[in-house]
Amino acid sequence: MAYYNYRAIDEESRIIKGKIDAFDEYELDETLNSKGLRLIEATKSRFALNIKPKLNEKDLLSFTYFLNLILSSGIPIMSGLSNMAQQSASKKISLASSFLQSKLEAGKSISDSMLEYPQIFPRYYTSMVRAGEVSGNLEQILDDLMSYLEWHIRLKKDIRSALAYPAMVLTAVAALIAVLFIFVMPKFIKILTDLKVDLPLPTKILIFTVGFLKGYWPLVILFLISLPVVYKVIYNTATGRQIIDTSILKTPLFGELVRKLNHSRYFRTFATLYKSGLSMDETLRVSSDVVKNTVISDSFYRVTNAVLGGEQLNKALKDSGDFSPLLLNMVEIGENTGTLDNTIIKISNIYDKDITETMKRIFTIIEPIIILLLGGIVLLTLASFFLPLYRIVGGIHK
Structure with missing residues (x-):
């Protein structure tokens, strides 16, 4: 087509x-x-x-806002989508509006039209829109979707902000090491080799490293550039993704952060979907789909199967072994009192706070490690240079 x-x-x-x-x-x-x-x-x-696989969340939020505005203001949806397609500053939003308009003109519902473009509209999005159409409460559903998207955008922004400082420090350290080994150290190495004395092991290692970087720096750069590509190729295989995701979860502190991020995303999606009127079955399935880590998503799929088999949600979560007694008690109370959607939102808020604290703890640990790493490199470099001089001076005194 x-x-x-x-x-x-x-x-x-x-x-x-x-x-x-x-x-x-x-x-x-x-x-x-x-x-x-x-x-x-x-x-x-x-x-x-050349359309990208998905609208990014900011584009999807803007699209949802304008769609809600069209519906709430009483503008005919065909006319509203046509205006969005022609006037939107974003080509992706314009294209999405045109796609949707063409399907609506063919007599399809909004949700059925969106289902034909999964690269634009995620599954959770179309599921909620369908629930809104069935219940006649689409405007409120779009409000809930905007709140969900705003939450996810804010969470990603907080994570990027937290990562910015360590990334800058690591980049500065890498640049300093590169300048030191490629431009500064060769001059000192020439002095050391001209001395024609037996060099200690640290100095030999330094000379080899500098020589390798100076002689093969294009290969080193090519290797570093290829790492993300190789990672992506491996991660796109089922076995590779399973191994990588398992290894990430076993990494101290970072594994804990990844687990909390995925749990928060799951529970926030669950609450938003369940509140919109979706059945428990579909809420569980769609919520499991948004989890990025395969190990964690497999765990949630097992929870889904257990609930579909007749277990209560709190029992299925307990059997997975991934959740605290406090969380399980909250879910049980929510199920028994009919306030599960509000309870799950509170659980997601708890995870959000834990994520912030975990990131602070990680960066508190990383900063001194970076300083120690830099200090170790400088110390090794100085030792490699001064040890031969010390031997020469010692030989003269003898």
Whole structure:
């Protein structure tokens, strides 16, 4: 299926411009004729071929805001989507609006239209929209979706802010080491080799390292650049992803942080979906899908199967062995009192606070480690240079 920009003329001789997807120009012509339009010109949209797999969360939030505005203000949805497609500053939002408009014009519901574009609208999103359509409360559902997206954007921003300082320090350390080994140390090494004395092991290691970096620096850079690519290739395999995700969870402190991030995402999604009116079965399935770590998602899928088999949620979570007694008690109370959605939101808030504390603890530990690493490199470099001089001076005194 291709995506077309078209110009057409209506029954009142007005020129109409728009965008629509069709298998070919014949189908495009038939579709426009059914709307009382006669095709003048059509070109395939190159941007449609380059659309990214998903709208990022900021784009999706903006789209949700404008869709909610259209519905709440009483503007006909076709007219509103057409305006979004033509006037939005974001090409991705414009394209998403056009896609949605074309499916609605074919007689499909909003949620069914979104289901045809999973690369644009995530599963949890379409599930909630469908629940809103069924309940007749779509505007409130869109409000809940905006709150969810705002929460996730804020969480990611907090994490990036927390990572910024350690990343800057590590980059500075790496740059300092590179300058030291590539530009400064070769001059000192020439002095040491000209002395023609038996060099100690640290000095030999230093000379070898500097020589290797100086002689093969293009290969070193190529190796460093290739690491993310190799990682992505391995991670995209089922076995590789399982091994990497398992190793991450076993990493001290970082594993704890990843676990809390995934748990928070799961419970926040669960609460938002369940509150929207989705069944427990679908809420559990969709919430498990948003978990990024395969080990944790497998654990939640087992919880889903247990609940579908008749167990209570708190019992299924307890059997997984991943949750504290406090959390399990909260879930049990929520189930018994019919306030599970509010209880799960409180649990997600608890995880959010724990995430902040865990990040602070990690960076409190990382900072002195970085300082020790830098100090160790400087100390080793100085020792490598001064040990031969010390031997020479000692030999002269003898």
